[in-house]
Amino acid sequence: MKILGIDTSTKACSAALFDGNTPVCEYIINDKKTHSQKLMPIIEKMLEMSDISIEDIDAIAVSVGPGSFTGLRIGMATAKAIAHVNNIPVISVDSLETIAYNIEPTDRKICAILDAQRTHVYTANYSYDGNTLRADTEISVRDIDELLSEIGNSGDEYIIAGEAVYKYFDRISEYKNIKPASPANCISKASGVCTGALIKYEKGEEIHTCYDIAPVYIRKSQAEVQYEEKMKKLKASSEK
Structure with a gap:
C-alpha cells in the first residue's frame, strides 16, 4: 500500500x-x-x-x-x-500525534506543543506502551506557564516536542524533569x-x-x- x-x-x-x-x-x-x-x-x-x-x-x-x-x-x-x-x-x-511520532519509544511521557499565540499552545500528552503510541489526554489549548507547571510538578519524566518548544525554551529549561526534543524532532x-x-x-x-x-x-x-x-x-x- x-x-x-x-x-x-x-x-x-x-x-x-x-x-x-x-x-x-x-x-x-x-x-x-x-x-x-x-x-x-x-x-x-x-x-x-x-x-x-x-x-x-x-x-x-x-x-x-x-x-x-x-x-x-x-x-x-x-x-x-x-x-x-x-x-x-x-x-x-x-x-500533535504527528509530532509525537517523531520520538522513538521511550519510558518518558511525551508532551506535544504547537504555538496557539498569546502565550497559549495546542497540546496533548502521549506515552508508549511497548512500541505502541497512545494518547493520554485530549487536544486542548493551554497557557504555556500553566502547562509547564502541571507537567513539571507531576513527578513524571517528560520529553516535550513541537514547533513551540524553542519559542518557550527558557521557560521549559526551568524544569529538570522536562527534556526538550532535538530541533529535528520538533518539526x-x-x-x-x-x-x-x-x-x-x-x-x-x-x-x-x-x-x-x-x-x-x-x-x-x-x-x-x-x-x-x-x-x-x-x-x-x-x-x-
Missing part, C-alpha cells in the same frame, strides 16, 4: 511517501515561502525521484490540525484534490502523518472521502476573534 503524506499544519511544509511501513522519500522545507508555493512542487519532485506516478498512490494521509489555519486549508485542499482525481481515501491524523513531518495513517488504516479509523474530511481548528482564528470583538463593540454602541 502506497501512502502519500502531507503536513502543512506549521511553518514547515512536508510531504512523504511510504510503501507499506517502508519510508520511500520525504521532503521538508522550513523557510519563509508560503505552503501554496512549496507543497505541489515538492510532491511532484518526490514522486519523480521515487519513480512513482500519482496514479500509483493508494491513499492520502493529511495532518488535519490543530495548527496554522491557512496552512491547514492548503494541505487539506491539496489532499482532497488528489483523492478526488484518483478516487482514493483520505486518512486524517492530528498534528512537523509528513513521515509521522504516514506512520499514524497506516496504523489508523489497519484499524479502520479516520478513513474519509474527499468530501467528508475536515480540518480540526480547536479554536477560532485571530481574525474571527477580532471580528466578533468589533461586532460586540458596534452592538454595544448602537444600544446606547
